[in-house]
Amino acid sequence: MQLNDLYKDIILDHYESPHNRGRPPHADIEAEGSNPLCGDDVEVYVVLDGERLKEVRFDGAGCAISLAAASMMSEVLEGKTKDEVKEIGDLFKAMMHGEDVALPEEMEDLEALKGVAHFPLRVKCALLAWTTLEHGLANQDAGRRVSIEVD
Amino acid sequence: MQLNDLYKDIILDHYESPHNRGRPPHADIEAEGSNPLCGDDVEVYVVLDGERLKEVRFDGAGCAISLAAASMMSEVLEGKTKDEVKEIGDLFKAMMHGEDVALPEEMEDLEALKGVAHFPLRVKCALLAWTTLEHGLANQDAGRRVSIEVD
Amino acid sequence: MQNGFDVQAVRQDFPILDVQVHGKPLVYLDSAATSQKPQAVIDSLVDYYTRYNANVHRGIYTLSEQATAAYEDARAKVARFINAPSPECIIFVRNTTEAINLVRFAWGFDNVGANDEILISEMEHHSNLVPWQLLAQDRGAELRYLRVNNEGRLMLDGLDVLITERTRLIAVSHVSNVLGTINPVKGIVKRGHKFGSLVLVDAAQSVPHMPVDVQEMDCDFLAFSGHKMMGPTGVGVLYAKPHLLEAMRPFMGGGSMIRKVMLSESTWADAPQKFEAGTPNIADVIALGAAVDYLNELGMDDVREHELSLTQYALDALREVTGLRMFGPWEPQTRGGVVSFVLDGVHPHDIAQILDSEAIAIRAGHHCCQPLMRRYNVAATARASFYAYNTEEEVDALIDGIHKAQRVFGHAVERSL
């Protein structure tokens, strides 16, 4: 396993200059996820437009993998419907578990995280933002910020 | 270590035909000792004549070593003063712990148990009756049967 | 040999069987106390310590990843071995004793209260008796006993009155370590469940010797020891149904079993980690996985068959020994390869001592079953126990040794006959 498989330039770019970072003035969904064992914390904010995720933003602290994954996620999911989000999320999880999946073309950025599957201990870093988003969507009706701990 | 070192004829003789076995009609000291881990149980009875042990008897159930040791003890201690009993007991214990001791001539029967010192697990068998007697003497004033557990 | 099972080939795998004791080849008949280990298990330990020793879980470096993978792989192997629904219901502990005490502390304190009842049997090993005695004392509960008949079987008729609505737990051994009796645990589980009681099975003497399927048995807890199944000392297993593990409080507190620790309170990791505080016995857990591999290669059906035929052979021979009293059932089909006996005129300790002079290792004593000894009115018994590597020739040696003991104690034997 090469280090370059993990720390691809595109991942380092996202880590160094994250996209969609920061809390929006208003959000329909607010979810925070933490991995107490890593100390990683991520917050995910979604502005909805009906079934569609009009805006996805995140904030938090963590390693390169977890923050780059959050940044990439926020990009690829913008404008997608909830059903599409579920579909993409399942694909992404399958990829993280080492399955050979075909990602839609406009999501090839996510491909950069494929190498993470070879580093079992880092998979949970890559999944943190996704799990947090999922949890937020599932509890959309809660009417408040929800939180989840994973490890 | 030879088996004969342990099961000397004289030991087997005492086991098969124990001396002074059985409860006397009256005893000044009654003590029972048990090793719950072996299941061995021995009762020691002493009839006193002032400072002297006029009669020493025993009863119980146990392995060849513990019963032969009880039988031999009852023989050698008959007629001895308490001080002498203590002295002989100390010598016997030292012998059981592998020390090279010189036993008084009339006690050479006890020598037969010398080999037990080479079988650490059986030493406590050889000591059971002696420990029980000691406990009985120490609690002479209790005015009742005393008991002790050893292991 | 018998049943297409090549015991001589098996023996080649156990280096200790070449040992000489007092200049004579070792005849090891004490596997119920602890089994011998095949080369594969020893190699597993050496391999671990020379190639990838590292602490498991969350070490982000290669050795630690390898150790973690091997450790969790062993968990999966053990789960498959007893057909557990998932690796997560396998908790690694030190031995059967700790497994049972874990249930006492982590389940018992919350689920057994004043006037509740715990039902165990008179044939239980102290490890499946003392913990429940202590729990009953701590919680003001009642400890009840299922009795054993003269033949060495549980008096199951008694169950009807002994199990009540207040029974919270039935704890019973699968195979007795003294009598050899195989208890009908599946039926006991069913009857316990009907009354809403949980059932713990002490499988220390079954998992090493016969196929065991926890889902078929439907027990709630199952405990066994690695060292009795060709694995190393220091590792045992608790199986529990997943929903029970989820509901149970932790046992020991410390590293690895937590999720989040704050100054005043903490939250717990999920099972199995919740119950594995501190650095686990990594090397031995992995070696237990190697033992499971080895047993699978032998085939547990064949292991059972071999022991069955050896036990039959031993019982036939023991039946002919004058002045010998055997405890437990005479039908090998209903028992494991553990044979306990006493001899008229020769104390069990003296039997064991004389057998040792012939390099034959058997156990003598109460076998951690004092109440059962009292039931049969003996202070101790001699016990020979068999495993996959034992032979009929070794049984012959045992019988010869018994005769020798009788010769040494000639007069005593005669007197007592």
Next chain:
Amino acid sequence: MQNGFDVQAVRQDFPILDVQVHGKPLVYLDSAATSQKPQAVIDSLVDYYTRYNANVHRGIYTLSEQATAAYEDARAKVARFINAPSPECIIFVRNTTEAINLVRFAWGFDNVGANDEILISEMEHHSNLVPWQLLAQDRGAELRYLRVNNEGRLMLDGLDVLITERTRLIAVSHVSNVLGTINPVKGIVKRGHKFGSLVLVDAAQSVPHMPVDVQEMDCDFLAFSGHKMMGPTGVGVLYAKPHLLEAMRPFMGGGSMIRKVMLSESTWADAPQKFEAGTPNIADVIALGAAVDYLNELGMDDVREHELSLTQYALDALREVTGLRMFGPWEPQTRGGVVSFVLDGVHPHDIAQILDSEAIAIRAGHHCCQPLMRRYNVAATARASFYAYNTEEEVDALIDGIHKAQRVFGHAVERSL
């Protein structure tokens, strides 16, 4: 090398140090998590399993006598190693965590009541924190914390107000596994005793690395792990003063810890057996004895000297790394060979990952010290730790690796500077 201590010769004794990771020679800097094992320890295991494996205590045959003698011999070795007054105050457990939990259950339940106080420090490992949190919750007692200053030292001034007449136990680590700080335990013991409190010392990071004398320290309990002192995984030690062991109730119930078992109640064996229920981890206890022999041969003073000079060397180098923040004292004389740090712009997990690509094994995370992480306002640190087999060249490799991490994360580092 330094101090007449020949580290190259020592390295020859550790077969794992020949391992290659990603084609590069292993640089193992995670001994605080678990140490590597010398050949003598591995040989001890093989020797046991191939020559005299048998269950200990009361087996009347040669193998069992040999195993028992070796097992008890290891106890005597461990007792001498920490200058315990007698072997009987050494209890073998699985690890430090179990040792501390044993005190929680067997001493704590009878001696800590409502409104009593337990005092621990903010730098405790979860294994010396969570058990006391749980005990405090179970008994309605109060858990108090001694704080840590910016330099990584206990704020001992606080002791005066924190210790009261209600303090039943002070539990404190001898050496911090994150900060490296050597705590002045002898003084803490003295002050605790003045108030009638007992003192438990978590010596997981001291006994392996420096001479420890329990009689001089006068602590009531001391806990440590075999696997951190060149011994195998799966064995740990609790030392306790004899009169405490005598008064304490048993922990786990089962075989070996009893004297007499009746249906409704039982009596207990004396310590140490009272606290060693079930078949112990025989092979690993004996191998821990071999580890103690090995450490004695190296000489604990020399081990300490070697680590001291290595730590000095490492601190000097780390001080030069831009953007590196080190936790704990800068004076090697007051600390063990454990060095924790964070880098600006590179997360500890990423540091460890990049070091692994150079075959350098360090740990990253909270090191089972979440409260301490919060104290320093970090989520995790990277940690390198040294032992007798580490060299200055390995420290150089560590520093190179850190530079590499900074290069990989070049932009991030720049941005954060």
